[in-house]
Amino acid sequence: xxxxxxxxxxxxxxxxxxxxxxxxxxxxxxxxxxxxxxxxxxxxxxxxxxxxxxxxxxxxxxxxxxxxxxxxxxxxxxxxxxxxxxxxxxxxxxxxxxxxxxxxxxxxxxxxxxxxxxxxxxxxxxxxxxxxxxxxxxxxxxxxxxxxxxxxx
Amino acid sequence: xxxxxxxxxxxxxxxxxxxxxxxxxxxxxxxxxxxxxxxxxxxxxxxxxxxxxxxxxxxxxxxxxxxxxxxxxxxxxxxxxxxxxxxxxxxxxxxxxxxxxxxxxxxxxxxxxxxxxxxxxxxxxxxxxxxxxxxxxxxxxx
Numbered sequence: 697x698x699x700x701x702x703x704x705x706x707x708x709x710x711x712x713x714x715x716x717x718x719x720x721x722x723x724x725x726x727x728x729x730x731x732x733x734x735x736x737x738x739x740x741x742x743x744x745x746x747x748x749x750x751x752x753x754x755x756x757x758x759x760x761x762x763x764x765x766x767x768x769x770x771x772x773x774x775x776x777x778x779x780x781x782x783x784x785x786x787x788x789x790x791x792x793x794x795x796x797x798x799x800x801x802x803x804x805x806x807x808x809x810x811x812x813x814x815x816x817x818x819x820x821x822x823x824x825x826x827x828x829x830x831x832x833x834x835x836x837x838x839x840x841x842x843x844x845x846x847x848x849x
Numbered sequence: 850x851x852x853x854x855x856x857x858x859x860x861x862x863x864x865x866x867x868x869x870x871x872x873x874x875x876x877x878x879x880x881x882x883x884x885x886x887x888x889x890x891x892x893x894x895x896x897x898x899x900x901x902x903x904x905x906x907x908x909x910x911x912x913x914x915x916x917x918x919x920x921x922x923x924x925x926x927x928x929x930x931x932x933x934x935x936x937x938x939x940x941x942x943x944x945x946x947x948x949x950x951x952x953x954x955x956x957x958x959x960x961x962x963x964x965x966x967x968x969x970x971x972x973x974x975x976x977x978x979x980x981x982x983x984x985x986x987x988x989x990x991x
Contacts, residue, residue, distance in 0.1 A: 727883035728914040744926050753930045754914040758884045782909045786934035
């Protein structure tokens with residue numbers, strides 16, 4: 697099923713702030729088996745020059761993915777989520793996510809292509825703190841595979 | 850930001866200490882909860898097989914999170930990461946047994962950039978299969 701390519705360039709309004717807590721960072725770090733003190737011990741984080749504990753680098757995806765969910769679910773776009781897999785992922789960081797951050801995400805559809813029956817959607821999520829300063833940007837490629845194809849990651 | 854590795858200490862080809870990361874069903878349930886990604890292909894074998902997968906597979910983002918630990922452990926400062934990108938080439942299949950799966954990660958310095966940054970190329974395999982493609986990180990060193 698071809699998607700509506702007129703959606704390329706469309707941006708969605710900034711999300712309500714996601715408030716990053718110390719215990720959420722600890723929970724995420726433990727879930728990936730990460731024991732570095734910078735994620736759990738404010739003193740260890742301060743020794744590295746941060747105001748509070750910092751999140752592991754891929755944590756920011758949990759925030760941008762929630763924002764992307766609104767785009768994915770947009771009925772006008774017409775993406776069949778039951779066939780969607782994660783094709784690729786990229787992050788660029790201005791600074792690490794830190795406990796106490798209030799993060800807002802602006803999602804933009806950067807590209808829509810169709811090849812061999814599969815739809816490819818490139819989504820960018822720009823993450824800013826409550827001072828309006830850039831924290832990180834995440835690029836996600838979603839692949840909605842042709843119906844007869846098996847799922848991936 | 851205070852990476853413990855100095856830019857002048859590394860060369861193109863410098864290998865980072867490799868990592869070996871076990872993944873069990875328990876790991877995936879924890880990751881689902883912590884990340885908020887509850888897609889049943891990561892915990893429900895019946896569902897995974899219905900959609901054509903060999904078994905439950907790990908979240909691609911879990912594998913991405915493990916692979917970068919080789920780089921952040923090396924620099925000693927997770928906040929020294931400037932860029933990180935991967936392609937998800939093959940799923941990490943996680944059987945429901947005592948062993949689960951293992952993600953093996955190696956990495957080496959591929960390019961010295963300006964501003965005391967280096968590009969690190971990362972290789973990740975599970976059960977002999979390459980699970981990440983074009984996995985690259987840019988980090989700022991001391």
